[in-house]
Amino acid sequence: MFNLNNVKLDMTAGLESQLIHDAKPQFALSGRSNVGKSSLINSLINRKSFARVSGEPGKTITVNYYNIDSSIYLVDLPGYGYAKRSPEDIKKWSSLTNGYLTDNKQLVCVIQLIDLKVGITKDDAQMLDWLYETKTPFFIVCTKYDKLSKTAALQNLEKIKSHQCVPDDVEVIPFSALTGYGRNEIWSYINNILGQ
Ligand SMILES: Nc1nc2c(ncn2[C@@H]2O[C@H](COP(=O)(O)OP(=O)(O)O)[C@@H](O)[C@H]2O)c(=O)[nH]1
Numbered sequence: 001m002f003n004l005n006n007v008k009l010d011m012t013a014g015l016e017s018q019l020i021h022d023a024k025p026q027f028a029l030s031g032r033s034n035v036g037k038s039s040l041i042n043s044l045i046n047r048k049s050f051a052r053v054s055g056e057p058g059k060t061i062t063v064n065y066y067n068i069d070s071s072i073y074l075v076d077l078p079g080y081g082y083a084k085r086s087p088e089d090i091k092k093w094s095s096l097t098n099g100y101l102t103d104n105k106q107l108v109c110v111i112q113l114i115d116l117k118v119g120i121t122k123d124d125a126q127m128l129d130w131l132y133e134t135k136t137p138f139f140i141v142c143t144k145y146d147k148l149s150k151t152a153a154l155q156n157l158e159k160i161k162s163h164q165c166v167p168d169d170v171e172v173i174p175f176s177a178l179t180g181y182g183r184n185e186i187w188s189y190i191n192n193i194l195g196q
């Protein structure tokens, strides 16, 4: 297990040239703006507000590298699907995201976040297709589990698992940043991948 008292934000990259290429394995969080990426990072590292939780979705277009105990990076990717984005910002999003995801040898796994209440959007489906086509290892975290009744949550979870863009062997983990539900399972899964 990692020493979670040893967490640093190593880089807030707004330019492709700032992307990190050192040897540490990277786990990248991908998802819609507002899906709960920053909240998941805070929960994983036991902090309330280390990663900025934004009331204004899609505002910052940066790739944020959280250095976990000098061992791995949790990488907060800029969110997609934010309707009010300017053409320049869309361009910036594309070049930064493509620059990050393309030929990234340190990228071990993508953690794809899906809002359990919203389900798989068109943008999510596009991302899932891309992950499948590029053979990028990934698993799915369904966020905001606390917002639904147990019955509705299970129904939506089944819908996500059986979606045509979700291969049968892909792990789907329900999670709530509010209660911490699913947090340990996500860490176990990460450690599993690392072979620890
Ligand atoms: N109820 C609930 N709200 C959440 C959860 N995760 C995130 N949120 C809220 O959703 C909003 C967006 O979260 P944030 O982490 O900034 O999303 P990001 O844009 O993907 O980084 C914030 O208002 C969070 O408080 C969750 O598990 N449960």
Ligand SMILES: [Mg+2]
Pocket (backbone or CB within 6 Å): 037, 038, 039, 052, 053, 054
């Ligand atoms: Mg965020």
